[in-house]
Amino acid sequence: MSQASTEIIRISGHAGTVPGAGLNREFQVCKLVDTTTCIGCKACEVACLEWNGYTFSQTTFNNSYQTMPETAWNYWNLIKFNEHERDDGSMMLLMRKDQCMHCEEPGCLEACPADGAIVQYANGIVDFQEAHCIGCGYCVTGCPFNIPKFSPEAHKVFKCTLCNDRVSVGLEPACIKACPTGCLHFGTKSEMKDLAEFRAEQLRDVSGFADAGVYDPAGIGGTHVIYVLHDAKNPELYGGLPKDPHIPYSVWLWKKPLKWLGNLAMIGGIVGLALHYLRVGPKKEEPIPPEDRGPS
Amino acid sequence: MSTTDTVRRPRTTTDFDEELIPRYTFVERVNHWFGAVTYSYCLITGLAFWTPYLYWLAAIVGGGPTARFWHPWFGLFFTVSQFFMFMQWGGDMEVDNDDRVWADNIKAYIENEDDKLPPVGRFNWGQKIYFWAMVGSTILLLLSGFVLWYVEAVPWSFHILRYVAILIHASVALITIGLFLIHVYMSTLLEEGSFASMVHGNVTRAWAWTFHRKWYYQVTGKSRPNQ
Numbered sequence: 055m056s057q058a059s060t061e062i063i064r065i066s067g068h069a070g071t072v073p074g075a076g077l078n079r080e081f082q083v084c085k086l087v088d089t090t091t092c093i094g095c096k097a098c099e100v101a102c103l104e105w106n107g108y109t110f111s112q113t114t115f116n117n118s119y120q121t122m123p124e125t126a127w128n129y130w131n132l133i134k135f136n137e138h139e140r141d142d143g144s145m146m147l148l149m150r151k152d153q154c155m156h157c158e159e160p161g162c163l164e165a166c167p168a169d170g171a172i173v174q175y176a177n178g179i180v181d182f183q184e185a186h187c188i189g190c191g192y193c194v195t196g197c198p199f200n201i202p203k204f205s206p207e208a209h210k211v212f213k214c215t216l217c218n219d220r221v222s223v224g225l226e227p228a229c230i231k232a233c234p235t236g237c238l239h240f241g242t243k244s245e246m247k248d249l250a251e252f253r254a255e256q257l258r259d260v261s262g263f264a265d266a267g268v269y270d271p272a273g274i275g276g277t278h279v280i281y282v283l284h285d286a287k288n289p290e291l292y293g294g295l296p297k298d299p300h301i302p303y304s305v306w307l308w309k310k311p312l313k314w315l316g317n318l319a320m321i322g323g324i325v326g327l328a329l330h331y332l333r334v335g336p337k338k339e340e341p342i343p344p345e346d347r348g349p350s
Numbered sequence: 351m352s353t354t355d356t357v358r359r360p361r362t363t364t365d366f367d368e369e370l371i372p373r374y375t376f377v378e379r380v381n382h383w384f385g386a387v388t389y390s391y392c393l394i395t396g397l398a399f400w401t402p403y404l405y406w407l408a409a410i411v412g413g414g415p416t417a418r419f420w421h422p423w424f425g426l427f428f429t430v431s432q433f434f435m436f437m438q439w440g441g442d443m444e445v446d447n448d449d450r451v452w453a454d455n456i457k458a459y460i461e462n463e464d465d466k467l468p469p470v471g472r473f474n475w476g477q478k479i480y481f482w483a484m485v486g487s488t489i490l491l492l493l494s495g496f497v498l499w500y501v502e503a504v505p506w507s508f509h510i511l512r513y514v515a516i517l518i519h520a521s522v523a524l525i526t527i528g529l530f531l532i533h534v535y536m537s538t539l540l541e542e543g544s545f546a547s548m549v550h551g552n553v554t555r556a557w558a559w560t561f562h563r564k565w566y567y568q569v570t571g572k573s574r575p576n577q
């Protein structure tokens with residue numbers, strides 16, 4: 055979204071260094087989603103739409119509370135419902151607020167070819183700058199969480215900004231403000247991590263969820279949206295949260311070895327052809343010997 | 351060039367040697383240049399997406415979003431040119447035994463010792479390989495390009511398709527770029543007369559005799575000696 059006044063530390067598709075990186079004090083923000091106290095009221099979805107100026111989208115019905123299958127370019131925040139049957143036969147309604155995770159190592163940014171279309175701020179927010187987006191969809195390939203969504207009308211990609219516009223002026227994100235149960239929290243990464251660990255411990259010791267834990271996946275260097283889960287061993291149960299998310303290997307292969315091999319081969323090829331010309335020169339036609347002149 | 355050659359033959363070509371014979375029809379030339387232009391567009395825009403150091407290339411075709419919009423369309427146009435090229439030249443591009451001998455001695459060709467090579471038909475082994483590699487690559491680029499084209503059309507459950515498509519598309523594009531560089535170098539700089547033949551459609555008798563001798567015998571009705 056709009057270029058905020060916060061410090062930028064990474065820019066997609068940008069040759070050379072990032073202007074002004076590393077000047078500020080460290081201030082990493084984080085959103086904590088406690089799935090164990092979420093009641094699925096969707097207040098956060100409405101707040102997100104309102105703040106970002108979108109209208110409510112048409113819902114689908116599939117015999118559950120799920121109102122649409124996944125987030126959309128104009129619907130950045132969606133509660134994922136899962137009716138989970140436990141080993142003892144009892145039913146548990148798992149609800150997870152799905153939105154951009156604001157990865158420390160963002161696959162979207164890694165994949166993006168457009169100079170300045172995705173930036174990562176020093177506070178951890180990963181934000182799309184639609185003015186620079188060319189609509190190639192590479193970010194969709196790079197993201198392990200199915201977050202960036204392509205708008206066929208705008209030919210650009212949109213996703214949750216972590217309310218960068220609010221955060222940069224000292225406000226909390228709109229979803230946090232709207233949550234009636236207090237299952238959403240916002241603060242610094244270390245504060246939120248402490249709070250989450252404390253809550254997980256409570257769930258393990260007091261509430262009998264032996265596998266309760268915090269979701270802050272290490273494969274992408276941690277995220278700036280973290281979850282408390284009753285069952286941290288099976289994050290997939292929560293609307294398909296990947297167990298060990300990482301930047302896809304194919305994206306790494308494409309952006310690292312293939313890129314450098316390709317660049318070397320192209321430069322090497324051009325130099326090689328130039329040297330060939332200097333060494334052997336042009337091929338010239340030769341006179342036809344008498345026996346090959348004219349039709350027989 | 352061996353010294354015996356220079357003794358046996360005159361140094362310069364005669365008027366007869368410089369007479370023109372047709373090599374490419376008007377339709378063949380139009381299609382060739384249609385392919386060249388559409389490929390070059392894909393090349394320029396593709397390289398812009400390929401590396402940040404070449405992203406400026408997008409600016410010369412109207413900026414990133416414009417390049418992204420047209421790249422797949424020009425890819426489609428390029429595919430059309432390749433289809434017609436296949437219809438026009440497919441028959442002449444079959445690799446025969448002389449070509450295999452030629453390929454075994456390709457070192458002589460690279461070192462400009464063409465007189466050590468077996469006589470060549472309308473196209474030499476290198477041109478034939480370039481042709482078939484381009485035809486095959488076009489199919490792969492088209493299939494992988496389609497997956498990347500309409501971003502919203504590939505559901506998340508099929509997202510592995512994207513991983514496969516981008517790797518295939520980029521790798522195959524690189525292979526064609528390598529071949530394309532060689533092709534452009536050979537036909538503009540290396541083999542004098544080639545570029546003009548694709549513009550005017552004609553070559554001199556001497557050019558045909560030097561580089562495509564079997565074809566020269568064929569089109570001039572001169573039977574091949576010792577045969």
Ligand code: HEM
Nearest residue numbers: 190392393396399400422425426491492495498499520523
């Ligand atoms: C045959 C039909 C083709 C289609 C449908 C197609 C489509 C695409 C699409 C959708 C992309 C994704 C990025 C974008 O569009 O901005 C792409 C990237 C690319 N294309 Fe094509 N393309 C085709 C042919 C070609 C050809 C002939 C070349 C020759 C050089 C080429 C070279 C590239 C390159 C280098 C990239 C960037 C890969 C990267 O970022 O690593 N494409 N193509």
Ligand code: SF4
Nearest residue numbers: 166187188190191193
């Ligand atoms: S579609 Fe995604 S990857 Fe492509 S330019 Fe826009 S933000 Fe970058």
Ligand code: SF4
Nearest residue numbers: 154155157161162197
């Ligand atoms: S969740 Fe996806 S879109 Fe969000 S920062 Fe991570 S890779 Fe990018």
